[in-house]
Amino acid sequence: MVSVLIPARDESDNILTLLQSIQLQDYPHYEVIILDDSSSDNTYQLCERFAVGHPKFRVIRGKPLPDGWIGKNYACHQLAKEASGKYLLFLDADEQVSNSLINSAVHRMHLKKLTLLSLFTNQQMITLGEWLVVPLMHYVLINLLPLRLILLVKSNASVAAASGQFMFFDAATYRTHQWHGLVKDKVVEDVEIMKAVKAYNCNGEGLLANGMITCRMYKGYTEGLNGFSKNFMAAFNYSIPFFLCYILLVIGGPLLIAATGNWQLIGFTFALIILSRVMISLSAGQNAWYNVILHPLQMLTLMFIAVLAIQKRITKTTMWKGRRI
Template sequence: MLVFYVVFFFLILRFTISLFNFISNPKLPVSPRRYTDLVSILIPARNEAGRIEHLLQSILGQSYQHYEVLVLDDQSTDDTYQICESFSRLDSRIRVIRGNALPDGWLGKNFACHQLGQVAKGRYFMFIDADTRVGEGLIDNAVHRTKRGRLALLSLFANQVMETIGERIVVPLMHFILLNLLPLRLVRISKNASFAAASGQFMMFDGPMYQIYHWHAQVRDKVLDDMEIAKLVKTYRLPTETLLANGFLFCRMYSGYDEAVNGFSKNILAGFNRNIAGLICYLLLVMIGPLFIAYYLSLSLFMFAVTLILLSRIMISLMSGQHVLWNVLLHPVQMVSLSLIAIVSIIRHFTRQSMWKGRSI
C-alpha cells in the first residue's frame, strides 16, 4: 500500500503541475509597442554549415532593425565561417569572429558565449543557437518582456520542429519533463533557486548586468550551462523568467533518432543534478508506476491513471505547439526511449566517454 500511495501521489502531482502550466499559459506575449534599443544577437557556431544560413535569413527578415549580429566560429571544420562571412558582406550589422582555442577547464559552448559577451555592445544580449529560426516579432516581444519585468535573464523554450518518426519519439520528452515537473510561472514568482529553468536555445540578458557578472564564465565547466546560469541569477536575487516561445522561435534540434538519443543523453543526468538515484526513481515512478497499478489493483484505478497521463500529454502538447495525436500514440515508445537515454547517460557518466561535436564533455 505504501508503494501505491507513492505512485498515486506522484501521478496526481505531475498532473496538477501540468494543469497549472496549462491554465497559467506561460507563453511569450506580444509586445504592445516597438522598441529601438540596440540588441546584440550572439550566435556560437561550431560546424553549423547546414543550419546557420536559415537563422541568419530569418534575422534579416525581422522588422526590428536596431541590432548587431555576432557569430563566433568555434573552430569549425566545415564551411560555417565562409557562409557567415558571405552574409556579413551583405549586411554590415553581421560580423563573424574566429574563436580562440579552448582553454583547460572550459566547455566549448560556454567559452564561445563568454567570448561573444566580451565584444557585444548592445543594451540586451540575445544568445541563440545556430539551429534556431527567428519568427517575426521575437525581438520586440523579448525586449518588452525583459524591460517590463526588469529581468536579468529571459529564456525561451523554442517550438520544436520534427520531421522524422525518430525525432517525434525523443524530442517531445524535453517539454514533457519540463512541464510535468516544474510550474513554469514560479521561475519568475519564487525566489527559491530550486524553481529554475532555462533553455540555451534562447537566453536574453540585460547587457550591462551580464558584463558585471560574466555568467558564462561562472559556469565554464557545466554541461547544462543554461540551467546553471538560471540558478545563479536566482541565487543573486535577480529577476529571471522562463517562458514558452509561443511560435516566435523555432528549432530543429536533431535530424533523427540516433542523434536525438545522443544529444539528450549528454544532458538528462545533469538535469537531475547528476543524481543517479533521483533519475532512476523518476523513471520507475513514470514507467513502472502505472504497470504496478494495473497488476496489483483494480482496472478502474488503472484507467484513472491512464486518463491523467493522457490529459497531461494533451495539455503539454497544446502548450508546446506539438502534434497531440502523435504524442499520445507514441507515449509508450517515448517512455522506453527515455529509459534508454537515461541508461546511456549513466554509462557515459561512469566511463567519462561523453562526446559532442568532436569534443569530450
C-alpha cells in the same frame, strides 16, 4: 541596441536559415555577431559571404579552447566581449526566429525587470526517430516544474530552468557577473546560469516560445539519444537516485497499476496520462495525438536515455561535436 550572439560549430546546413530570419526582424536596433568555433565545414565562409551584403552582421573566428572550459561556454564568453548592445541575446545556429521576437523580448525584460529571459523553443520533428525523443524535453520539463515558478519563487536556485537556445541578458548585469565564465566547465550551462542568476538575487524567467522560435533540435533517433543523454540529468540536479526514482515512477508506476487488474484504477490512470500528454503537447505546439499514440515507445526511449545518461555520468565519457566534455 540588442546584440544577437551566435556560437557556431559545423553549422553550414543550418545557419543561413537563422541569419535570414533575423534579417527580417521588425526591431531595427540590433547587431549580429557569429563566432565560428573551429568548424571543420564552411560555416565561416557562408557567414562571411552573408555579412558582406548585410552591414549589421559580422563573423569572427573563435580562439583555441583553454583548459577548464566547455566549447560553447567559451564561445559565448568571447561573443559577449565583442558585443556593444544594452541586451545580449544568445541563439543557437539551428533555429529560425519570428519577426516579432526581439521586440517582444525587450518588452518582457522591461515589464518584469529581468536579468535573464529564457525561452523554450518550438521543436520541428520530421522523422519517427525524432518524435520518439524530442517531445520528452517538454514532457519532463513541464511535469517537473511549472515555468511560472522560476520568476515567482525568488532567490531559490533550486527552482530554475532555462534553454540555451534562447538566453536574453541584461548586458550590464552580464558584464558584472560574467555568467558564462561562472559556469565555464558546466555541460548544461543554461540551467546553471539560471541558478546563478537567482542565487545573486536577480530576476530570471523561463517561458514557452509560443511559436516565436522554432528549431529542429536533432536529426534522427541516434542523434537525439546522444544529445538528450548529455544533459537530461540536469533536471534532477545530477542526482542518480532522484533520476532513477523519476524513471521508476513514470514508467514503472503505470505498469504496476496495470498489473492490479483493477479496471477502474487502470482507466483512471491512463486517462490522466492521456490528458497530461494532450495538455503538454498543446502548450509546446506539438501534435497531441502523435504523442499520445507514441507514448509507450517514448517511455521506452526515456529508459534508454536514463541508462546512457547514468553511464556517461559515471564514466565521464560524454562527447559532443567531436569534443569530450
